[in-house]
Amino acid sequence: MRFKQALTLAAAVILSTSTAQAQNVQPVEYTLENGMKFLLMPRDEQPNIITAGWIAPVGSANERPGITGVSHLLEHLLFKGTDSIGTSDPELDEQYREQLTEIREKMRAYTLDVQYKRMYAGEIENPWDPANDTDELRAMRAEMTALQDKQAEITIKNEFDSIYTGNGGSGMNAGTSNDFTVFYINIPSNKLELWSWMESDRLLDPSYRELDAERFVVIEERRQRLEATATGKLDEQFDSMFWVASPYNWPVIGWMSDLMAYTEGEIKEYFETYYQPANLTGVIVGDFEVEEAKRLVDSYFGRIPNKRPKAAPLVTHSVPLLGELRFSGECDCQDQVEVRYRSVPHGHPDEPVFDVIADLLNGRTGRLYKSLIEDQAIAALASAGNRSMRYAGSFSFSALPKGGAELSELEAAWYGELDKLKTELVSERELQKVKNQAAADNFRGLQDNSSLFFQLAITEAYGGYDYLNEYPKRIAAVTPEDIQRVAQEYFEEHERAVSYYTRRGGGEIELLTIDDVRASLPEEMAGMMIPQIEAELANLKSETDAEALRAQIEEMDAQAGMVPPQFETAMRFIKQQIQVRIDEIESGNVEGTEGGDQ
Amino acid sequence: MNTMITAACIAGTVLGGAMASAQDIPSHPREIEFEALEFMPPEADEFRHELSNGVPVYMAPSNEFPLVDIRFSFKGGGYLEPDDKAGLSAMTGQMIRTGGSSMMAPSELDEEFDFLASNVTVGVGATSANARVNTLTSNLHRTFELFMDMLRNPRFDDGRLETLRGQALEGLKARDDNGLAIALREFSYLMWGEDHHESRQPTRESLESITTDDLRSFHEKIFHPGNLMIAVTGDFEEQEMLAFLEEQLSGWEVRPEAPDAPAPTHLYKPGVYYYEKEQPQVQVLVGHRSITRDDPNAIEAEIMNQILGGSGFTSRITNSVRTREGLAYTAGSFMQPRVDYPGIFASYFFTKTPTTALATRLVFDEFERIQNEPVTTDELETIQNNLIETFPRNFESKDAMLGIFMNDERTDRPEGYWQSYRDRVRAVTPEMVQKAANEYLHPEDAVILVVGPWEEIRKGNADSEADPNRVATMEEFFSGQATKIPTRDPESLMPIED
Structure with missing residues (x-):
């Protein structure tokens, strides 16, 4: 088999610095009359099993304000059945759906008018929350619930899933990203026709059944993934700030307001535009016969019509950062810092260079471990990563401090590493090490059907699967000069975004003590300053005006730039003690001498 | 058209x-009519060999890629830690890998493995330890020599120990940041007791007390051929590989096998437990101890669990809590048997604060329904067909297959288990499922654990506009009695006053 020979050949030269032979992944390409493309990749290493799925090159980047998150909600709704799947009475079901659409539109119009005005007037916080319903809205909601309960009587819950389950399907799922939406499952190798039936059926005529309940499922998913995680909500805002104009500036799952607002019409239009067959690629990997697969996809997927003109390409692209952006927030999380830069989109000639830079920095023999974790011992974890998406990319450094290290020290240490990349050429041996690893990892990534499936599907959605074969060659061709050039060109001070997350009420765990201050001062000064500081702190205990203390902190902040570096710890300590006193006063605990954060 | x-x-x-x-x-x-799929589960004997020192070696070559993978599996794990050294087992695994060898300092060894593009991992789990090499065929000899020296003569470098300890200590601070992690920890404490190896957690004190002597003596208990089994997959020739392993393992002292893991002695009190945490979504676990792996009714118990909540969208709890009511994104149940003592059954879901009680009620309704009514033939057949049709997936990759063989040998899985598995699944009837539900589900003896703002959870959605059938409060469980689990200091896990 050609595939295998090419791979073996690549291995033979893997440790030489000369031109490395790339892998050659060659699926059978097959395009239907309606334009739907298939990549067929028979493999017999894992007998009896197929991983099959399809991908649409559409994700949150294709959305607009007002419908953010619709790609992801649609992905959920495509498991809700069709006229044939999921209902015992398609005609009655359609009637209910029409009635539901009508009442939903009425509620939406009413909410956007009355409830939004109440929100802007400051009367209520969330116009969509049923707890804020007016009598009229409550009546409409009751009508809607009654209809849904009636529809539920003829709904066969999750029939789509149970058909697959009963036929040996496993790992059925789908995923939505900024740039693509992918649906996949593992099936026994005698079930390719079932897969063709099920997938073409849902592409032909999805029902969007249970839209309203699914909205709440997605809202719970949003809570689970973002709001109930340590850093989720802050990450979302940092991302949003970082991307400025680009449609990557809203979360894939969507803003909460929009999740409540989509109409069935909007969802349907979105589906018909982006999920028409000419826009889709099917991928089948595993134990199957190519001719049989062609026959099946022809008859099943070939029946899906293109209903609308081709989707318009994305217009708004990202604009460069014109200054340093800084973001700080508190969460129930470990203190952490991230420094993020714009890198390049998928397929850009500099993408492999960014990936190699990340490899040089990461791992136990990487530069970050050696420098930040071992030598300077200021970080518990430190890593870098490049993420080249379809239309733009980002490169991040992130780290968690160790012990009492400050986030600013980690940030400074990162700039030190960057300077090295900018001023010194990487040694041949260091570069060869990461190239060797990249080459071996390429094989590792091809061993498993589902991993191969994702690589084929995603690179195809990004512009062409052949990049899978091209990319390793480009990695092998990266030179020390490329690395230096990219470091100099992209990692600029005025084109970065920096985030500091600190633990909510974090002073409690790492409060500075007077001993820390003593240790931070030159000896001759400590003798003089410590008694002074102690006297000032004693005065603090009689102060009861929190506002006056706040003003004091503000004044200190305003002068912070003028404070010599050796006094920084002392200043922080004084500010900390003032804050402690403010907290005491405001919690009514004015007699206390111990600081509290509640 | x-x-x-x-x-x-x-x-x-x-x-x-x-x-x-x-x-x-x-x-x-x-x-649609499908062609029959022929599949017979492979027999372990056809893949099993033995070295002269008695170490079993399972081999399954395949030359699709120029890679070799050698996995060492040792009996022994967290249960062998001294009581005051929680965290020692994981630390020993990491220190074997990162602490250098007799021939090389830590950074030299790392550098060498990385340049060879060889992935080498060592990990110690609760009951077994693994050491693994994945390397290009061309680099096998060099990599494996370094690997064996590391495994037999770890250097346990002081500097690396301090780095690791520092990382572990930082990690402790984050232990109360994630509601799900808290829920799993506290549920585990309730089920097994705080001192059993299933639930024991490292603390600042235990991590700070670990010395290189502790690492050495723990290493000696586990990492020797008396506890060892080997699995090899990838690009190699069997006889050559056997001879190679024979030579590489020669002179490695075979010591007595590690003892079995001890059963827990802890007894728990059924009821509602809550752990206070300000967060917008509540994590809920409802469960109790369950069955052993080799229980004669284990298959119908598992089918019962799958219909109840263990098979994703096809199961009842997911259907009612997620699909019908939209109360959660994640909802379901699991049955986790253990080999040496009864395991755990639990249902779980994450929902917004006011609907915690309502979702809990829906789960209890499903417990009751599956105990009181036989499941439908449709439901049963769906699960039966799924278990039968996905059966080959257990052996899908050679690596997974050899993993099964090693585990079966170590845990004395009854002979013929896999060969008769599908027939036993096929023989299950709705009556057997109902019987299993009554025998193995004990809602009245369950623990309900919630993590979130308790006062709001307790009140449920009583003051909402929801229709009366969808109003619930926590008062309806265990006569409204609830036990507060004290908030713990994330580093010591000792209760803190609040």
Whole structure:
């Protein structure tokens, strides 16, 4: 088999610095009359099993304000059945759906008018929350619930899933990203026709059944993934700030307001535009016969019509950062810092260079471990990563401090590493090490059907699967000069975004003590300053005006730039003690001498 | 419609009319006929070899890629830690890997493995330890020599120990940041007791007390051929590999096998428990101890669990809590048997604060229903077919297959288990499922654990506008009695006053 020979050949030269032979992944390409493309990749290493799925090159980047998150909600709704799947009475079901659409539109119009005005007037916080319903809205909601309960009587819950389950399907799922939406499952190798039936059926005529309940499922998913995680909500805002104009500036799952607002019409239009067959690629990997697969996809997927003109390409692209952006927030999380830069989109000639830079920095023999974790011992974890998406990319450094290290020290240490990349050429041996690893990892990534499936599907959605074969060659061709050039060109001070997350009420765990201050001062000064500081702190205990203390902190902040570096710890300590006193006063605990954060 | 049919027909003509036209497409997938799929589970004996020192070696070559993977599996794990050294087992695994060897300092060894592009990992789990090499065939000899020296003569470098300890200590601070992590920890404490190896957690004190002597003596207990089994997959020739392993393992002292893991002695009190945490979504676990792996009714118990909540969208709890009521994104149940003592059954879901009680009620309704009524034949057949049809997946990759063989040998899985598995699944009836539900589900003896703002959870959605059938408060469980789990200091896990 050609595939295998090419791979073996690549291995033979893997440790030489000369031109490395790339892998050659060659699926059978097959395009239907309606334009739907298939990549067929028979493999017999894992007998009896197929991983099959399809991908649409559409994700949150294709959305607009007002419908953010619709790609992801649609992905959920495509498991809700069709006229044939999921209902015992398609005609009655359609009637209910029409009635539901009508009442939903009425509620939406009413909410956007009355409830939004109440929100802007400051009367209520969330116009969509049923707890804020007016009598009229409550009546409409009751009508809607009654209809849904009636529809539920003829709904066969999750029939789509149970058909697959009963036929040996496993790992059925789908995923939505900024740039693509992918649906996949593992099936026994005698079930390719079932897969063709099920997938073409849902592409032909999805029902969007249970839209309203699914909205709440997605809202719970949003809570689970973002709001109930340590850093989720802050990450979302940092991302949003970082991307400025680009449609990557809203979360894939969507803003909460929009999740409540989509109409069935909007969802349907979105589906018909982006999920028409000419826009889709099917991928089948595993134990199957190519001719049989062609026959099946022809008859099943070939029946899906293109209903609308081709989707318009994305217009708004990202604009460069014109200054340093800084973001700080508190969460129930470990203190952490991230420094993020714009890198390049998928397929850009500099993408492999960014990936190699990340490899040089990461791992136990990487530069970050050696420098930040071992030598300077200021970080518990430190890593870098490049993420080249379809239309733009980002490169991040992130780290968690160790012990009492400050986030600013980690940030400074990162700039030190960057300077090295900018001023010194990487040694041949260091570069060869990461190239060797990249080459071996390429094989590792091809061993498993589902991993191969994702690589084929995603690179195809990004512009062409052949990049899978091209990319390793480009990695092998990266030179020390490329690395230096990219470091100099992209990692600029005025084109970065920096985030500091600190633990909510974090002073409690790492409060500075007077001993820390003593240790931070030159000896001759400590003798003089410590008694002074102690006297000032004693005065603090009689102060009861929190506002006056706040003003004091503000004044200190305003002068912070003028404070010599050796006094920084002392200043922080004084500010900390003032804050402690403010907290005491405001919690009514004015007699206390111990600081509290509640 | 017309254009579709035409398109399919044209394509059909091109292919010589061999394909079906759109008219042939069945109206429902149940009408599709499938070719039978022949599959017989592989026999362990056909893959098993033994070295002269008694170490079993399972081998399954395949030369699709120029990679070799050698996995060492040792009996022994967290349960062998001294009581005051929680965290020692994981630390020993990490220190074997990162602490250098007799021939090389830590950074030299790392550098060498990385340059060879060899992935080398060592990990110690609760009951077994693993050491693994994945390397290009061309680099096997060099990599494996370094690997064996590391495994037999770890250096346990002081500097690396301090780095690791520092990382572990930082990690402790984050232990109360994630509601799900808290829920799993506290549920585990309730089920096994705080001192059993299933639930024991490192603390600042235990991590700070670990010395290189502790690492050495723990290493000696586990990492020797008396506890060892080997699995090899990838690009190699069997006889050569056996001779190679024989040579590489020669002179490694075989010591007595590690003892079995001890059973827990802890007894828990059923009831509602809550752990206070300000967060917008509540994590809930409802469960109790369950069965052993080799229980004669384990298959019907598992089928019962799958219908109840263990098979994703096809199961009842997911259907009612997620699909019908939209109360959660994640909802389901699991049955986790153990080999040496009864394991755990639990249902879980994450929902917004006011609907915690309502979702809990829905779960209890499902417990009751599956105990009081036989499941439908449709539900049962779906699960039976799934277990039978996905059965080959257990052996899908050679690596997974050898993993099963090693585990079966170590845990004395009854002979013929896999060969008769599908017949035993097929023989299960609705009555057997109901019997299993009554025998193995004990809602009255369950623990309900919630993590979130308790006062709001307790009140439920009583003051909402929801329809009366969808109003619930926590008062309806265990006569409204609830036990507060004290908030713990994340580093010591000792209760803190608040």
